[in-house]
Amino acid sequence: MESSEKPFGVPGTESGLAPTGATDEEEAKAARAANLFDIRRLIGALFVLYGIVLVLIGLAGSSHVKHQAAGINIDLWAGLGMLVFGALMLFWGFARPVRPEPPETRGEGSGRIRRAPAT
Numbered sequence: 001m002e003s004s005e006k007p008f009g010v011p012g013t014e015s016g017l018a019p020t021g022a023t024d025e026e027e028a029k030a031a032r033a034a035n036l037f038d039i040r041r042l043i044g045a046l047f048v049l050y051g052i053v054l055v056l057i058g059l060a061g062s063s064h065v066k067h068q069a070a071g072i073n074i075d076l077w078a079g080l081g082m083l084v085f086g087a088l089m090l091f092w093g094f095a096r097p098v099r100p101e102p103p104e105t106r107g108e109g110s111g112r113i114r115r116a117p118a119t
Helices: 024-036 039-060 074-095
Strands: none
């Protein structure tokens, strides 16, 4: 392997990881990409979508289907619950977006996990 080639997964390569000496613009671009696929936003969007479908079915469904569960319109209530949960997930995802690590803490780890010494 030549000195200019880097193996896959090494920071600074095309593996999607930001280079160690990345500029502010590159870090912002990496943070936007990470926020785009943030699991909180994906889960929130799916719950909102399914909640809307259930609310519409609960409002527009037949009376017999609406009250099969002991007189409770379960589609409507489950849909409203899913809407609330999805909205909370979306709020959390947008209120606290993923940010790049500050340069002074990069590579240090959280310090909570200690590895046993090699024997």
